[in-house]
Amino acid sequence: MSTKTPNEDDILRPIRNTSKNYYILFGAALLAFAAFLVGWAYQLQQGLVVTNLSDWGSGGGVTWGLYIGAFIWWVGIAHGGIILSAAVRLLGMDRYMPVARLAEMLTLAGLSAAGFYIIVHMGRPDRMVTSIIGHYHITVHNSPLVWDVTVITAYFVLTATYLALTIRYDVTRLRDQLPDHFDPIYNVLTLGYSESEDKIIERMVWWLALAIIIMAPLLLHGGVIPWLFAVLPGMPAWFSAVQGPQFLTIALTSAISGVILISAAFRYAYDWDHIITDDVFRGLLLWLGFFSLLFLWLQLQQNVVGMFAAPLDTAVAQEATLFHPIYLLSMGMVFGTLVYIFAQTIRPSLFTRTRAMAAGVTVLLATLMEKILFVVEGFLHPTFEIYAATPGVYFPSLIEWLSLVGTVGMVVLFFLVLAKVIPVVELHAIEHLREDHGHEPVDESASKQEVEA
Amino acid sequence: MSADDESFHPLGQEWEDDLEAMLDDTEYDTDLGMQMAEDAMRVTKGELSEAEFHEQYHEDMMEEFGQDDRPTEQALEEMEANASNALEAFEGDEDMDRREMMKKMGAGAAFLGLGAAATFGDDEPSVDAAAQEDDDDNDGTQWGMVIDLEQCDGCLSCVQACAEENQLDAGVNWMYVLDYEDPEEDLNSGRQRLVRPCQHCSDAPCEKVCPTTARHTRESDGLVLTDYEVCIGCRYCQVACPYGVNYFQWDEPDVAAEAIDNDHVYDERGRPVDSRAPRGVMSKCTMCPSHQDGKQGEEMIGTTACETACPPDAIQFGDMNDSESAPQQYLDNVALTRAKSELAGNNFAPEEGLDYDELEEDDLDDAEEDLLEAVRILDGEDEPAEDDDDDGMTETEAERIVQGEEGSHASTFKLLEDVGTNPNVVYVGNEPGPNAEQTEGPVDYEQMDYERADNGEDQVLADVRKDVTDEGTVDLDYISERMPI
Numbered sequence: 001m002s003t004k005t006p007n008e009d010d011i012l013r014p015i016r017n018t019s020k021n022y023y024i025l026f027g028a029a030l031l032a033f034a035a036f037l038v039g040w041a042y043q044l045q046q047g048l049v050v051t052n053l054s055d056w057g058s059g060g061g062v063t064w065g066l067y068i069g070a071f072i073w074w075v076g077i078a079h080g081g082i083i084l085s086a087a088v089r090l091l092g093m094d095r096y097m098p099v100a101r102l103a104e105m106l107t108l109a110g111l112s113a114a115g116f117y118i119i120v121h122m123g124r125p126d127r128m129v130t131s132i133i134g135h136y137h138i139t140v141h142n143s144p145l146v147w148d149v150t151v152i153t154a155y156f157v158l159t160a161t162y163l164a165l166t167i168r169y170d171v172t173r174l175r176d177q178l179p180d181h182f183d184p185i186y187n188v189l190t191l192g193y194s195e196s197e198d199k200i201i202e203r204m205v206w207w208l209a210l211a212i213i214i215m216a217p218l219l220l221h222g223g224v225i226p227w228l229f230a231v232l233p234g235m236p237a238w239f240s241a242v243q244g245p246q247f248l249t250i251a252l253t254s255a256i257s258g259v260i261l262i263s264a265a266f267r268y269a270y271d272w273d274h275i276i277t278d279d280v281f282r283g284l285l286l287w288l289g290f291f292s293l294l295f296l297w298l299q300l301q302q303n304v305v306g307m308f309a310a311p312l313d314t315a316v317a318q319e320a321t322l323f324h325p326i327y328l329l330s331m332g333m334v335f336g337t338l339v340y341i342f343a344q345t346i347r348p349s350l351f352t353r354t355r356a357m358a359a360g361v362t363v364l365l366a367t368l369m370e371k372i373l374f375v376v377e378g379f380l381h382p383t384f385e386i387y388a389a390t391p392g393v394y395f396p397s398l399i400e401w402l403s404l405v406g407t408v409g410m411v412v413l414f415f416l417v418l419a420k421v422i423p424v425v426e427l428h429a430i431e432h433l434r435e436d437h438g439h440e441p442v443d444e445s446a447s448k449q450e451v452e453a
Numbered sequence: 454m455s456a457d458d459e460s461f462h463p464l465g466q467e468w469e470d471d472l473e474a475m476l477d478d479t480e481y482d483t484d485l486g487m488q489m490a491e492d493a494m495r496v497t498k499g500e501l502s503e504a505e506f507h508e509q510y511h512e513d514m515m516e517e518f519g520q521d522d523r524p525t526e527q528a529l530e531e532m533e534a535n536a537s538n539a540l541e542a543f544e545g546d547e548d549m550d551r552r553e554m555m556k557k558m559g560a561g562a563a564f565l566g567l568g569a570a571a572t573f574g575d576d577e578p579s580v581d582a583a584a585q586e587d588d589d590d591n592d593g594t595q596w597g598m599v600i601d602l603e604q605c606d607g608c609l610s611c612v613q614a615c616a617e618e619n620q621l622d623a624g625v626n627w628m629y630v631l632d633y634e635d636p637e638e639d640l641n642s643g644r645q646r647l648v649r650p651c652q653h654c655s656d657a658p659c660e661k662v663c664p665t666t667a668r669h670t671r672e673s674d675g676l677v678l679t680d681y682e683v684c685i686g687c688r689y690c691q692v693a694c695p696y697g698v699n700y701f702q703w704d705e706p707d708v709a710a711e712a713i714d715n716d717h718v719y720d721e722r723g724r725p726v727d728s729r730a731p732r733g734v735m736s737k738c739t740m741c742p743s744h745q746d747g748k749q750g751e752e753m754i755g756t757t758a759c760e761t762a763c764p765p766d767a768i769q770f771g772d773m774n775d776s777e778s779a780p781q782q783y784l785d786n787v788a789l790t791r792a793k794s795e796l797a798g799n800n801f802a803p804e805e806g807l808d809y810d811e812l813e814e815d816d817l818d819d820a821e822e823d824l825l826e827a828v829r830i831l832d833g834e835d836e837p838a839e840d841d842d843d844d845g846m847t848e849t850e851a852e853r854i855v856q857g858e859e860g861s862h863a864s865t866f867k868l869l870e871d872v873g874t875n876p877n878v879v880y881v882g883n884e885p886g887p888n889a890e891q892t893e894g895p896v897d898y899e900q901m902d903y904e905r906a907d908n909g910e911d912q913v914l915a916d917v918r919k920d921v922t923d924e925g926t927v928d929l930d931y932i933s934e935r936m937p938i
């Protein structure tokens with residue numbers, strides 16, 4: 001524990017101060033995003049031919065590739081984020097309260113990136129509204145893609161509501177210290193606020209959290225997203241009931257990694273070592289280890305069932321996946337992280353924040369590779385694999401790679417902008433930490449110098 | 454539904470067996486039931502009077518059921534009406550339906566139901582019987598194909614004709630023909646060739662997953678089509694189709710829209726579903742709606758470009774629900790139809806039969822003469838010789854000649870039938886095994902071309918679409934080619 005007592009100034013620092021690093025990061029993120037927008041504009045002008053995608057079958061291509069792989073990856077991060085935050089609220093895991101809002105923001109950012117990918121992936125994005133909404137009453141009965149769009153939209157609304165409700169409390173109390181030029185925003189956020197609503201809001205948030213936790217495995221990342229693939233009988237690389245749980249574990253590992261990275265960044269930038277303590281990172285790492293274990297366990301299930309004496313097409317697809325270098329690399333990375341995490345629980349001296357961040361980056365890269373490979377493998381080994389051109393080769397084009405850079409830039413921008421407007425750490429969390437401080441011995445000597453930019 | 458000679462019942466032996474099994478399952482006397490049923494039939498034929506029938510079984514009925522309140526004529530009439538209604542339930546001619554219906558009727562009713570159902574005698578077809586007969590037509594038209602893989606020469610004429618008809622880009626092979634080999638030697642027999650259009654599935658997964666209804670089944674004739682103005686290009690249909698028959702329009706199509714006749718784009722409902730797709734939407738084999746809608750003239754209805762182009766008549770397009778259609782006629786007697794097709798030359802229509810008069814005038818060699826004679830006998834044109842000693846051919850001999858020429862073996866299959874798509878293409882020949890792998894065919898795709906409608910230039914076909922789309926992929930090569938340095 002740090003000796004410093006967290007106070008309101010701490011959480012207002014991102015809003016009040018703008019460092020040189022902030023500008024640099026903002027510029028870089030903007031550049032990344034803009035670069036992709038240029039690439040996308042070229043794609044709109046030329047058609048999807050600018051990607052390395054093509055028709056499967058006699059065409060020997062893969063028709064869904066990096067765009068869809070990255071789409072599931074972002075959705076996973078987003079869904080994991082909101083599950084994390086809901087769990088914190090539902091189970092009263094107070095230790096993680098300082099990062100709960102960051103997780104919620106990650107959800108909104110991730111869903112935005114995923115939504116953007118859907119549009120980028122379409123041949124005729126201009127028709128999205130007319131074609132999908134116009135026939136919604138028919139297609140909602142059997143198109144997993146429509147289910148996806150529905151649930152993603154619902155979750156966006158749910159998360160935004162959730163965030164808005166908890167923000168009212170903070171903004172009202174901090175109003176005097178917040179910059180005046182955002183007054184219109186604050187006015188809307190706190191519309192009709194009265195102190196008597198606090199109790200009600202608390203209950204509402206609790207119920208929302210419950211709804212999110214229940215819906216997550218049933219509908220969300222354990223449901224409609226994997227069903228995009230898992231229900232298609234002609235594609236043995238996907239056709240499996242294990243995809244639901246598999247997707248959920250990947251979502252949770254990715255999201256925890258994302259939260260670790262973002263929390264570390266904020267802690268570094270605003271000297272929040274007394275707010276987002278090492279304890280938080282240790283705890284997040286342990287959860288990461290736990291979900292990584294589940295992730296590997298389900299991969300094992302799939303490999304054993306797919307290789308032992310599986311139907312021919314399943315065996316072919318599974319073997320191809322298992323021995324694919326990217327698959328091996330990805331699994332190795334998750335396994336390595338797992339080993340580190342368990343080692344540092346036994347021997348706490350192995351823990352450093354940098355290593356925690358490295359674990360986060362490793363897992364995020366591993367899940368991204370796994371997701372893209374997962375999508376591509378489906379087309380390389382369909383049941384009807386008679387075509388000479390199948391399996392073909394697919395290596396994403398520059399514009400496809402650029403989309404990854406661009407969406408990461410987009411998410412960073414999202415955080416940078418939002419951190420300027422609302423407190424990214426809840427007032428509740430600070431209040432809570434202060435209570436703790438009252439009766440906890442001061443055991444850490446080194447308190448960092450406050451360096452204000 | 455034909456009455457089996459062995460069966461006392463007009464619905465045939467199968468129905469009778471089902472009933473027997475049904476009665477076996479009950480505690481009641483099966484033999485008695487079957488006997489009653491048979492006699493009930495005699496009542497309807499007038500061989501036995503109702504009174505006699507009643508008297509004969511009254512005691513047995515009392516013994517078996519403890520009551521017998523059948524005999525008023527009114528009751529019988531009522532019963533008939535009920536049973537007729539119940540019978541409508543199994544229009545599908547499926548065993549399951551019959552069984553289910555019988556279960557519903559209950560064993561006791563089954564005893565009597567037999568008698569009631571017996572009113573569907575051959576002599577006096579009731580309304581229901583009529584409904585049963587044109588069973589097929591109730592489902593409406595379902596366009597589809599029979600493709601005889603043993604007849605296909607792999608000449609790619611169909612592929613070329615389709616590309617021309619629809620002005621397709623290179624590599625967009627709505628119709629695709631491939632040769633294959635199985636690593637397991639034993640499985641290699643026959644021509645090992647597959648002709649692969651869209652299967653126009655009755656339970657099309659591509660349609661199911663489409664988020665916009667752009668991919669849809671045309672109600673009037675079961676064609677699975679893509680509305681080019683609704684499709685958003687998500688490509689989910691291509692992902693879900695187990696056959697790999699979809700081709701996305703990754704860039705601007707080669708042939709501009711202005712060069713394509715609107716009649717060849719908009720179908721009879723005014724929806725744009727035909728010809729090559731515009732940029733950013735999905736396309737696949739359409740089975741020529743412009744033909745089926747009569748926009749190319751009456752005589753083109755019921756034909757497709759590929760069918761017409763095929764020199765050995767390997768493709769038979771038609772209504773799969775109509776037993777008189779070309780594909781169904783073909784399936785009826787494959788060897789005979791193959792023989793007729795060979796005699797007639799290109800574009801033989803099985804549903805119309807052979808024009809024997811015209812053939813007589815042709816110069817035929819000896820083998821052909823024999824074949825013709827055999828075909829005439831099997832077709833019922835000529836009387837066969839009674840036995841070997843007589844002049845001319847016996848029926849057995851005729852069969853031997855036709856089968857010797859055209860093969861006796863006519864196994865049929867549907868592609869990936871266990872995936873549950875209910876395809877409307879039936880193949881004659883051998884199904885490629887799961888390990889089969891495409892090999893080089895007799896003709897290269899790159900050797901084929903067609904005349905473009907916009908500038909009259911030759912459009913050369915391509916086998917692998919990705920080789921074509923790769924040209925537009927933005928990679929380092931792409932950039933360096935366009936850099937001024």
Ligand code: SF4
Binds near residue numbers: 657659660677698
């Ligand atoms: S083959 Fe069947 S599933 Fe595939 S595109 Fe044609 S209708 Fe759809």
Ligand code: SF4
Binds near residue numbers: 679
């Ligand atoms: S590509 Fe077009 S037709 Fe195919 S599923 Fe998507 S919207 Fe439907």
